[in-house]
Amino acid sequence: MSTPHLPSHPQEPHPIAPRRVSFDWHATPLLWIPDEPTATHVINVLHLLLPAGERWFVKVFKEALxxxxxxxxxxxxxGFMGQEATHSVQHSTVLDHLAHQGLDTAPYTRRVDFLFARLLGEQPPFGLPLTGQEWLRFRLSLIAAIEQFTAVLGDWVLDAEGLDRAGPDPVMLDLLRWHGAEEVEHRAVAFDMYQHTGGPDPARYLRRALGMAVTAPVLLYLWGWGAAYLLRHDPQLAARSRYSLRAHNQAVRKGLLPTWRELGAAIPRYLRRSYHPSQEGSLRTAVAYLASSPAARAAAGAVGRAALS
Known part of the structure; x- marks a missing residue:
C-alpha cells in the first residue's frame, strides 16, 4: 500500500477514550416515549443496526491500524475503537430488553449481521475484482460516511428539546445522549482515518463520494425497514401496525425526530472538497453532557474507586 497521507488536525486534539457505562432497563417501558410509537421505534432502529455495525467498524479499523x-x-x-465497542455492547442490551418485553428483533438483526459480516467482510463479495487495498479503502470510506450521519444525529439528540417535553424514559434518553455526545466527540476520527489511508487524490475524493452515494440510500432503506418491522411486531400495538410517513412527519414537527432537511443537508456538506467533520456539532455541548450524564458519571466514579482500591 502506498505511503499514507498524514491528516491535518484543524482543531486542538481532544482526548478520546471509552467510558465503561452500563444501563438498568428494568423500568424502561417498550414505548419509552409515551403515546409516540412511531418516534419510539424510528429511534429504536439504532439498536437494530449498531451492535453489528459498530463491531464491524472496530474490525475494519483493526485491519487498517x-x-x-x-x-x-x-x-x-x-479511542474511537474503544468507544464504538462499548456502544455496540450497550445497544445489544436494549435488544435483550426488547426481547424480554415480547419484541423479537432476531429476524431483522440476522440480516444486519449478514450485511456487515459477509457482504462487508474482509473479502470482497460475489468475486468482485478488487484488491485487498482497494476493498479496505472502500470500507473505510463507508465508515467515514456513516459517521457523518451519526455526528449529525448525535448533535441533534443533545439539543432535542421536543424529546424532553415528551417525557421519555430517562435511562433511554441518557443512553441516546451519552452515545450522541461520544459521536460528536469523535466525529472526525473516521474521516481522518480515511484521508490518511485512502491514497492520493483524485481517487481518494471520488471514493469518498462513492462511499456516501452508497451509504445514504442504504441507511434510508434499513431505517425504514427497521421502523416498519418494529411497529409491525410490537406486541403492545394494534395487530400489524404500520410505519407511515405521515406519522413520521408528525413526530418531526413535535421535535421527536430530526428533520429531513437536517439529515439531507449533511450530504452536500460532506461532499465539499474542503470539508472536515470538525465543522459538525458542538464539542463543548458534547463534553458538557458527558460530564453530567448519569451513566458516564457512574462509570467515572467506578474507575476512580478502582484506582483508589
Whole structure:
C-alpha cells in the first residue's frame, strides 16, 4: 500500500477514550416515549443496526491500524475503537430488553449481521475484482460516511428539546445522549482515518463520494425497514401496525425526530472538497453532557474507586 497521507488536525486534539457505562432497563417501558410509537421505534432502529455495525467498524479499523503513521491519529483511532465497542455492547442490551418485553428483533438483526459480516467482510463479495487495498479503502470510506450521519444525529439528540417535553424514559434518553455526545466527540476520527489511508487524490475524493452515494440510500432503506418491522411486531400495538410517513412527519414537527432537511443537508456538506467533520456539532455541548450524564458519571466514579482500591 502506498505511503499514507498524514491528516491535518484543524482543531486542538481532544482526548478520546471509552467510558465503561452500563444501563438498568428494568423500568424502561417498550414505548419509552409515551403515546409516540412511531418516534419510539424510528429511534429504536439504532439498536437494530449498531451492535453489528459498530463491531464491524472496530474490525475494519483493526485491519487498517498498521497503516497509520501519525501518532495522534493512532491514539484517536484506538479511542474511537474503544468507544464504538462499548456502544455496540450497550445497544445489544436494549435488544435483550426488547426481547424480554415480547419484541423479537432476531429476524431483522440476522440480516444486519449478514450485511456487515459477509457482504462487508474482509473479502470482497460475489468475486468482485478488487484488491485487498482497494476493498479496505472502500470500507473505510463507508465508515467515514456513516459517521457523518451519526455526528449529525448525535448533535441533534443533545439539543432535542421536543424529546424532553415528551417525557421519555430517562435511562433511554441518557443512553441516546451519552452515545450522541461520544459521536460528536469523535466525529472526525473516521474521516481522518480515511484521508490518511485512502491514497492520493483524485481517487481518494471520488471514493469518498462513492462511499456516501452508497451509504445514504442504504441507511434510508434499513431505517425504514427497521421502523416498519418494529411497529409491525410490537406486541403492545394494534395487530400489524404500520410505519407511515405521515406519522413520521408528525413526530418531526413535535421535535421527536430530526428533520429531513437536517439529515439531507449533511450530504452536500460532506461532499465539499474542503470539508472536515470538525465543522459538525458542538464539542463543548458534547463534553458538557458527558460530564453530567448519569451513566458516564457512574462509570467515572467506578474507575476512580478502582484506582483508589
Amino acid at each position: 498498521p497503516l497509520v503513521r501519525d501518532e495522534q491519529l493512532r491514539t484517536d483511532v484506538k
